[in-house]
Amino acid sequence: MDCIVFLETHKSGSSRDAIEAAVQMGYFTILLTQQMKKMNQREEYPDVHQMIFVKDLQDKDVIYEKLAIINKQEKQIKAFISFVDPFVRLAAEMAAELGLTSLSAPALYHMEDKTRFREILNGHPAAPKHAVLSLEKDADTLFHTYADQLPFILKSPVSNGSKDVLLIKDKEAFLDACTYFKRQSGLSSLLLEEYVEGPQYLIEIIVEHGTVQLAAVIEQIISKEARFIITGYLMPAPLSDSSTEELQTTIESIVHHLGLTHGTCHAEMRKTDSGWKLIEINPRISGSAVNQLIYESTGISLVKETLKLNLGDRIDCIPKKQLSAYAHFITIQGRGKLIKVTGKQKAKTVASIKKVYVKPRRGSILSAPVSMGHRYAYVIASSPDKDEAVNAAKSAAEKIKFHLEPI
Incomplete structure (x- = not known):
């Protein structure tokens, strides 16, 4: 039985559309999820033929254990893929390790973090000016360092969906933003970007x-x-x-x-x-x-x-x-x-x-x-x-x- 394995999905949107498309293409669909809520709402995912809980989807060893069980069930994995941050690059890497179609995993890795792709594109004509700010530094000092670049954008390097992306127009907004970001667990730096106008x-x-x-x-x-x-x-x-x-x-x-x-x-x-x-x-x-x-x-x-x-x-x-x-x-x-x-x-x-x-x-x-x-x-x-x-x-x-x- 030919199957496609998906690393995580949202309840709706493109990631769910992909599972539905796989069914229409005639594939058996397997979802690996780290959200127990999905397991408890199993009936709401009729397009998922097999749902498997994995406590941590970043743990490749555990994922390989689950894939070994799938192989023993005489299911042939034809694609291993994710449409959900932050698992896209991981899925591409594992697909290559499994001998499946190889995507450009290093490029996907660069895109996962906004600081990384900004550094790769530094100096490119399409790249706005940027700087990486350490949250450990004094916020007032940081502001005076970049005040001449106002207005500018402050964002988390791993933000998506416009979450944690702020337009900074003055000192008060900058200090408030630094306080906000410092409260976030695991965040040590911010990305400052030139504000670009236009449609x-x-x-x-x-x-x-x-x-x-x-x-x-x-x-x-x-x-x-x-x-x-x-x-x-x-x-x-x-x-x-x-x-x-x-x-x-x-x-x-x-x-x-x-x-x-x-x-x-x-x-x-x-x-x-x-x-x-x-x-x-x-x-x-x-x-x-x-x-x-x-x-x-x-x-x-x-x-x-x-x-x-x-x-x-x-x-x-x-x-x-x-x-x-x-x-x-x-x-x-x-x-x-x-x-x-x-x-x-x-x-x-x-x-x-x-x-x-x-x-x-x-x-x-x-x-x-x-x-x-x-x-x-x-x-x-x-x-x-x-x-x-x-x-x-x-x-x-x-x-x-x-x-x-x-x-």
């Missing part, structure tokens, strides 16, 4: 034996610049041919410098007067609604193509259709315990709506957004007309209401 885009990248393909270029709509909360995604991004060509060249150069010759990643770029600038790069497809958004726009399942890349099969990123697709995310103001959510069915009846998703359960504590994990629902619309897709998604989102009990 922001999400680029999904797939590299097959050195050939770089931009599988998707998506415009991001940022509602809260201080925390960089993205509430809208438009595919395809409205870019000129010349801008797209320049982006392709820039991405190829970045990928080459990082050493990625076989694998996937996604980058966040800003288009500035001095060219494209790299804001983030991560060693996997974006999470949440992005795979679904790409599918509604092009007919391409990027997680399926990623699985094919890991299986050693040829990929196919040629669009099957060409529509505009828009994903609109919902946040709330204030804080409270969720009593109920209304309007979901009404949202589904809006013309051009393809998906409506509400994340939190009754009783969850909700709050105003400080990271993208505080986006509590989304809707996706697609249409031949860009404005129609955007308006439909926003109209449907307005029908969804979160009813909270103050706490």
Whole structure:
């Protein structure tokens, strides 16, 4: 029996889409998880054929023990993969050790930590200026060292989803940020980056034996610049041919410098007067609604193509259709315990709506957004007309209401 082993998954989004795609491709799916909550909610993962608990997914010896048991069950492992931070590079390394398709694990390693990829790209035309700050140093002294660079970005080297990414405009914000970061266990340094202005885009990248393909270029709509909360995604991004060509060249150069010759990643770029600038790069497809958004726009399942890349099969990123697709995310103001959510069915009846998703359960504590994990629902619309897709998604989102009990 041919199977694909996944290291961890989220309950929804691209990582879960990948498991569903594996089932559709005819593979037996095995999930290794370190979250007992998933084991207790086993019935909510019908697409996972076999779920195995591993206390620490960074412990390769224990994982190999589990794989030995799988092999004794006459299951043939064809791919070993993760779509979840921080297991992407580990899965790639172990796949190579198992004699499976080999991805560019060193490049994935560089992308896992923001300090590492900044150092590799130091001096690259697309790389904003940066510095590494030690949290052991006096915050007041640090501020005066970099005050002439205001405004700038402070972030954790291992942040994702806009968590722990702060825009610093003055001394008070800097000192507050240092105090905040010092409270975090295991964090000894911060990454300071030049603040870059300009529209922001999400680029999904797939590299097959050195050939770089931009599988998707998506415009991001940022509602809260201080925390960089993205509430809208438009595919395809409205870019000129010349801008797209320049982006392709820039991405190829970045990928080459990082050493990625076989694998996937996604980058966040800003288009500035001095060219494209790299804001983030991560060693996997974006999470949440992005795979679904790409599918509604092009007919391409990027997680399926990623699985094919890991299986050693040829990929196919040629669009099957060409529509505009828009994903609109919902946040709330204030804080409270969720009593109920209304309007979901009404949202589904809006013309051009393809998906409506509400994340939190009754009783969850909700709050105003400080990271993208505080986006509590989304809707996706697609249409031949860009404005129609955007308006439909926003109209449907307005029908969804979160009813909270103050706490």
